[in-house]
Amino acid sequence: MMSLLEVKDLQVRVEDREILHGLSLTVNPGEVHAIMGPNGSGKSTLSHVIAGKPGYEVTGGEILFKGEDLLEMAPDERAAKGVFLAFQYPVEIPGVATMNFLRTALNAQRKARGESEYSTPDFLKKVREVAKSLNIPQDMLRRGVNVGFSGGEKKRNEILQMALFEPSLCILDEMDSGLDIDALRIAADGVNALRSPDRAMVVITHYQRLLNYIVPDFVHVMSRGKVVKSGGKDLALELEASGYAQFEDAA
Amino acid sequence: MPAVQETVERVRRIDVDQYRYGFETLIESDKAPKGLTEDTVRFISAKKNEPAWMLEWRLEAFRRWLTMTEPQWARVHYPKIDYQDLYYYAAPKPKKQVGSLDEIDPEILKTYEKLGIPLREVEVLEGVVRPEGERKIAVDAVFDSVSVATTFQKELKQAGVIFMPISEAIREHPELVKKYLGSVVPTSDNFFATLNSAVFSDGSFVYVPPGVRCPMELSTYFRINERNTGQFERTLIIADKGSYVSYLEGCTAPQRDENQLHAAVVELVALDDAEIKYSTVQNWYPGNSEGVGGIYNFVTKRGDCRGNNSKISWTQVETGSAITWKYPSCILRGDNSRGEFYSIAISNGHQQVDSGTKMIHLGKNTTSRIISKGIAAGVSQNTYRGLVTAHRKATGARNYTACDSLLIGDKCGAHTVPYVEAKNSSATFEHEATTSKISEDVLFYCVQRGLSQEEAVGLVVNGFVKDVLQQLPMEFAVEAQKLISISLEGSVG
């Protein structure tokens, strides 16, 4: 079986400073991977490079997505092929109604894949269903994208988009930060509902608590730009008890 | 947002340098000899069969113009214009006397078809592609210097609305023209307005009688076709007591290497309880990517809220021209009168825009509102210049101004130059201004969700200008939205 995502010996620089020093990670369809690690260890950097954010220079290694060279693709092409990144800090887009944004983006992706655009009624029906399951009120969808949304609302809006676009790789960068306990459960339920044999998730978090809700198949510890240890879900419990200090030297 | 989708497709089909309206129409034309003398003025007046008083009016303006110098205060730079090296009048040479639309040169009709202007009433009425509930628009089309067709005459006549080329109005309604022409923008007003007063060739005239709500949107479409021709339209709109009219103005020009001069004058008069809404979508050729060619647009637009409780609202979307020098203004003379200015000014490539408004509060409890959105890309310069004054008798005057600028890239500039003068302690003026760069993070967010870079910029910019777009009549808003994306193409890497 072909891996969904293969990151091999990835080296990345930002403004002449190397941040990822030979990182490798393999993700197969249906799997949920958790990535943990101290602040500044390069977790968000990894997610940005996979999604194709400008400003990062890949100096070594490769990333294959469904066997194709991901680094050769423009970021919108990656999105259309099924790479989704739920941002740690979702941005605000004033004056652009959320509903409009969702439709524009969804149709752009569908078009890039050679699929027909959604009709308005079909689209509305779909959004309403998903929004309801995530406890997102309709009036939020009429507001500008993330404008005046609370931290929790912004995160739920990310999950909403993930559910709508049905990507095959979901990278969730600290989706639990800023969520209260009820919001966390709702968001996690939303993510769990999307688990499927042909979709994989990479969940970046600092807290084992999230992993009680979204139970991972694998846990990786990142430190100083590398994966320094990988294991099963118990590794997260171990980290919770002993912290990252034991891995600092390994990096 | 389907309009954005459509825009993007269109943008894909054209390259950076291609101006969509840059075609030329091959028709014979009737030109005044090159240069500007008293004889040129007489020539134009004679061509129009004007009465003696009109010729006198023009000559007076011409003599005054000779004593004036070109204004230098705007933040625009251009080589000296040789006023003797221009043609001041060009009319498409009629094959015979034009009596109805059918007799108009088919080449001209074709041009308007290309521009998407519904000149043929039949087509508009039969509505081949007519979405449900689409409003009717009467069009007066100005081709170079001459008004070629005015549609929907009959229906307007029934409502008592006069909508015709100003050259006709001078002959048919001299009392109205005499009373109002130059009453808002006097012949001595400024260099370009004075020039216009001397040589204006045509334009639109509108009179809406008391208590009448004009049954349709009125529209003028300007097109500059002839080489080396200045276009000097003159528009005069009078809304009599308690009346309402909405007027739309659209502009295009063919693509040329040399610069073309455009110096129009628009005068609006609103009497007691009347309202005029004037919307412009200006899409003139901006010059190529090296900054060669393009229209020099030096325009004087002014509205006079002459009556109590009157209202004048300017909405403009400026995307074209090499140079824009334009300040649609309101004189708030009547008590409780209201002036509004909503503007989107986009500059890309080498364009220079110096635009804004003046709100002159003279009457009591007058209010004004200014919402300006400037967007600069490429190596363009975009200046908002605004003046708000309250006369000492203008008790209770209120103004709210918000100027926002958005920069795309780091080689362009946005400038805000607000002047405020309150000679009256009860005046309340509020001013807010912001300048921001289009954020890389916002663009990446959109792109991560599947939008192309161009689509992302279009979306963000359309969000930025939304408050102003909402002021435009529906059909125009859609067109404007497309234009905005088109004019920003190639602005991001």
Ligand SMILES: Nc1ncnc2c1ncn2[C@@H]1O[C@H](COP(=O)(O)OP(=O)(O)OP(=O)(O)O)[C@@H](O)[C@H]1O
């Ligand atoms: N644009 C940039 N310019 C300079 N340094 C950067 C840039 N982006 C990231 N870095 C640096 O790279 C390192 C890794 O950052 P990254 O955001 O990937 O960490 P992280 O693991 O996501 O941390 P956190 O847990 O706090 O979110 C940090 O030291 C950060 O300062």
Ligand SMILES: [Mg+2]
């Ligand atoms: Mg991070």
